[in-house]
Amino acid sequence: MGLQVGVKGKQYPERLTTSYVRESDTFGRDEDKKKVIDLLLSSDASGNEMCVIAIVGMGGIGKTTLAQQAYNDSRVEQHFNLKIWFCVSEEFVMPMVEKSIIEAATSSPCPKFENPEQFRVILKKNLTGKKFLLVLDDVWRAKPDHREFLGQLLEYGARGSKILVTTRNKSVASAMHAIPHHLELLPKDDCWSLFEKHAFRNGSSNADPKIKEIGTKIMEKCKGLPLAVKAIGDLLWSESNVERWTNILKSNLWDLPMEGTYILPALRLDISV
């Protein structure tokens, strides 16, 4: 096995997300979940609702996972008449969002329309009177017309409709006039539970104490980033060779600066076995 540092154009493969999440695979985040759900269900007395909410944090910290947990919460399920999950990634293509909304509302493929105006009419018809939740996962950039677009959607929908955005970039949240929820690193205990699940076939209680000790140190180097914890855990899955664990702990790639990358160097692992 070799470990190499590879700083690539793209830091990790593009991942198209869906709303699906397995609760049993997630650890911690109870407070964050509560806060985000409260915001989704909230409306203040003056009627000035806080309609756009943004989960903000570095890549791999768990924004999508948190949004999925909120999206699938039973109270959220009951509160909204229509839910749409849309994965944005690099390009925010508004007609694609519109198409997804129409498809979710009608439960059928979106017909082809002659012009954007027709699109809007159908969109409005499908949103009117509905309290909707739209998730825009992984928004990279926001332009003024995006905010206008979201405002328009919220105007079409019933009062209480919400848009939940996830983004690495806090300027996206402000450009969208969103209420930001900053996601912090995953606490140590939760990181360990996650690591244990991925690295040890039968839990860590019967594992070699030396390996457990190295594992704890590796965890510290993951600095609370679940994506890193999972990746390293999978790399060490059922590995009983202490030397291999030590190699990963001692690897100098942990010390690289993360400036401008939004993600920890641990994720630049290029692993060849």
Ligand SMILES: Nc1ncnc2c1ncn2[C@@H]1O[C@H](COP(=O)(O)OP(=O)(O)O)[C@@H](O)[C@H]1O
């Ligand atoms: N609280 C958590 N418990 C377990 N795994 C998590 C948790 N948060 C994130 N993950 C895992 O870490 C990885 C990165 O999370 P993700 O939500 O995609 O991050 P982001 O959207 O911020 O880039 C995913 O594989 C996800 O399953």
Ligand SMILES: [Mg+2]
């Ligand atoms: Mg994400």
